[in-house]
Amino acid sequence: MKTELHSLSKQLTTFTNVASLQRSMVSFTNILHFNPFDFQFNILVMNSKLIYLFVLATTASCSLLDPERIQHTLNAYINVLQPEPWAQWVRSKIYSFEDEKFTVYQDLG
Secondary structure: OOOHHHHHHHHHHHHHHHHHHHHHHHHHHHOOOOOOHHHHHHHHHHHHHHHHHHHHHHOOOOOOOOOOOHHHHHHHHHHHHHHHHHHHHHHHHHHHHHHHOOOOHHOOO
């Protein structure tokens, strides 16, 4: 009985690790192919979805650092249909990020 429980536990752990890795890979793919149109270009909804994807893409051995989160978020912002003030804001954030003037994801606000 003890051997069977150990075997079952090992199978569940292995399955959980595989499922976690698969979820992480799918989430990261969704980040890379993030389309603002799917969220009607609503920045609040986009940010919420991106944060959710960032969490799902995180595993025990891999996490997205703030600079990576910023880069992926800015890449999504570039694809928003842009009135000129928005386009200028995004460009200024891209330049600031490239000049390493901010490295914390929350500074995008």
